[in-house]
Amino acid sequence: MVAQGGIYLGIGANLPAAGYGSAAATCQAAIRRLDALPAVTVTAVSRWYRSAPVPAADQPWFVNAVVAVETAVSAASLLTELHAVEDQFGRVRRIRNEARVLDIDLLDYRGQVADGEGAGTMATPILPHPRMDVRAFVLLPLRELAPTWCHPVRGLGIDALIAALPADQEIRVDDQAVASSIHTGV
Numbered sequence: 001m002v003a004q005g006g007i008y009l010g011i012g013a014n015l016p017a018a019g020y021g022s023a024a025a026t027c028q029a030a031i032r033r034l035d036a037l038p039a040v041t042v043t044a045v046s047r048w049y050r051s052a053p054v055p056a057a058d059q060p061w062f063v064n065a066v067v068a069v070e071t072a073v074s075a076a077s078l079l080t081e082l083h084a085v086e087d088q089f090g091r092v093r094r095i096r097n098e099a100r101v102l103d104i105d106l107l108d109y110r111g112q113v114a115d116g117e118g119a120g121t122m123a124t125p126i127l128p129h130p131r132m133d134v135r136a137f138v139l140l141p142l143r144e145l146a147p148t149w150c151h152p153v154r155g156l157g158i159d160a161l162i163a164a165l166p167a168d169q170e171i172r173v174d175d176q177a178v179a180s181s182i183h184t185g186v
Contacts, residue, residue: 006043006146007071009034009082010105010129010138012064014053017089017101024048024063024174026089030102031067033085040081044068046141052170054135059099063174066107066141075109075125082106107132107142111152128152133161136169 011030013023020026027048035042046066053059071078082104089102107129116126132138133151139162142149149158156164 005110007069007078007109008107008142008145008149009067009069010064010103010107010132010141011067012051012062012103012137013101014060014062015099015101020089022063023060023101026102027063027065030085030089030104031065033088034067034069034082034104037081037085039071039073040078041070042067043070044145046144048174049137049141050172050174051137053097053099054137054169055097057097057099061170062137064137064141066138066145068145075106075112075114075127078109079106079125105129105132105138107138108149108152113152134165136162136165136171139165140171 011027013026016022017026017029020029031042031045034040044067049064050061051064052061073081086102086104091100091102106125106127109125109127112127114125114127116124128151129138132142133154133156139158143158143162147158150156151158151161154161
């Protein structure tokens with residue numbers, strides 16, 4: 001379990017990156033790549049989940065997890081690193097919610113609140129992630145790592161947020177996903 005005030009990333013994919021065979025293998029390789037970054041240490045990874053695309057779309061289901069990390073760099077610098085990892089795996093940003101080989105979101109950075117205004121670049125984070133509180137594929141794995149987590153803007157605990165989720169989100173634990181080599185005790 002990771003303490004409140006941690007740094008949490010959402011990771012997911014519904015297409016395999018070239019050379020990785022499956023979306024799950026892509027995500028696991030991306031976690032290893034994150035852990036190899038000089039300024040980032042992966043401290044925990046939730047179980048893997050399979051979820052239908054949100055909003056509903058004619059796409060393959062996603063594989064998702066939440067990753068807890070430690071770093072001394074700023075939220076903006078971390079987001080830049082996350083985008084660089086996505087790019088290394090072939091992520092192309094064209095349309096929001098399209099099928100993708102890798103998506104790494106900065107969900108929460110030590111409870112900071114930021115509106116993302118300023119430089120106007122993709123590396124200007126909005127914190128917490130603006131849609132994390134309405135997505136089962138974020139909240140369920142996050143609860144595994146931070147069961148007492150509280151949304152820093154809404155002031156609601158994770159159990160209350162999960163209880164308020166729309167009933168139409170399809171999600172299940174994926175016991176078939178190969179465990180990551182850095183999966184720590186969850």
